[in-house]
Amino acid sequence: MDTNRLSKTLTAALNQQMTNEAQNAQIYLAYASWATDKGYDGIANFLFRHAQEERNHMMKILEYILKRGAKVVVSPIPGPGPDPTSVNDCFEKIFKSEVENTGNIYNLVNMSMDEKDWATWNFMQWFVKEQTEEETLALDLLSKIKVAGGEKAGNDALYALDTDLKDTPDDATLAQDVSADNP
Ligand code: OFO
Numbered sequence: 001m002d003t004n005r006l007s008k009t010l011t012a013a014l015n016q017q018m019t020n021e022a023q024n025a026q027i028y029l030a031y032a033s034w035a036t037d038k039g040y041d042g043i044a045n046f047l048f049r050h051a052q053e054e055r056n057h058m059m060k061i062l063e064y065i066l067k068r069g070a071k072v073v074v075s076p077i078p079g080p081g082p083d084p085t086s087v088n089d090c091f092e093k094i095f096k097s098e099v100e101n102t103g104n105i106y107n108l109v110n111m112s113m114d115e116k117d118w119a120t121w122n123f124m125q126w127f128v129k130e131q132t133e134e135e136t137l138a139l140d141l142l143s144k145i146k147v148a149g150g151e152k153a154g155n156d157a158l159y160a161l162d163t164d165l166k167d168t169p170d171d172a173t174l175a176q177d178v179s180a181d182n183p
Pocket of ligand 1: 021024053054057097098101130131134
């Protein structure tokens with residue numbers, strides 16, 4: 001009796017997404033190590049925490065594949081690419097990789113809709129919301145570095161940013177959670 005509830009195509013795509021999430025964890029780990037090396041301990045703290053979030057995303061997908069009776073394939077993780085050249089570059093790269101990952105998530109949503117696999121479609125909605133949050137967070141980081149002077153940010157501004165990021169919450173407020181009383 002076949003107990004597998006996932007198509008071959010979706011199984012392959014979900015396995016690929018596991019690797020994408022693992023690669024994102026490596027990117028955050030690499031950038032956190034770079035930030036530590038440069039003396040930006042607050043930024044590093046934020047990035048280390050985020051690396052862990054990406055690993056959790058990978059685990060959620062792994063668990064989902066198994067729970068649907070399909071096969072998990074753990075693949076080699078591509079490298080994180082070159083280190084950032086500045087704090088500004090670091091945040092720009094993070095925003096870019098989050099936007100890319102949103103594209104990967106949307107593809108999975110489209111595929112599950114094409115197959116009318118509503119269980120997978122429903123599962124992926126958590127990731128759609130998460131990506132909106134992560135893009136918002138990355139955009140907030142970019143705004144902060146822009147206010148601090150972007151590529152030209154001086155030591156004082158970078159120090160203030162570094163101190164601020166140490167305590168920055170891991171989640172951003174989404175538009176749907178805002179009210180007129182609480183903008
Ligand atoms: Fe897995 O959320 Fe970022 O990419």
